[in-house]
Amino acid sequence: MQVKVFANLRDICGGVQVEVKSDGDRVIDILDKMVEMFPEIDEEIFTEEKKLKPFVHVYINGKNIIHLDDLQTKVEQSDQFALFPPVAGG
Structure with missing residues (x-):
């Protein structure tokens, strides 16, 4: 599956996809x-309880997983998977 990553996750993962x-x-x-492949990503996206940190968003085909089945959402190889870390700034 191709996962698009954004902001500081690009640096951790070595690219956009x-x-x-x-x-x-x-x-x-x-x-x-992804955590197995890039251990540093764990503290960027997960809490200690293995939930997504606040303001971390996963989109499948343009839909936020919080409106689907959250982390249990099923994905197909052809789906568009995008991972957004918390972003600060103004």
Whole structure:
């Protein structure tokens, strides 16, 4: 699955798009594999309780997963997956 990453996650992941081959078909499976690939991303996106940090957003085909099944949202290889970290500034 191609995952688009934004802001500081680009630096961590080495680019705008990352190829992720997860063992499952849910958002959490993709994110867990990304943490395995890029351990530094863990503290950027997850709380200690393994929930997304406030202001971290995942979009599947343009829809925020909070309006779907959150981290349990199922994804297909053809879906557009975008991961946005918290962004500060003005």
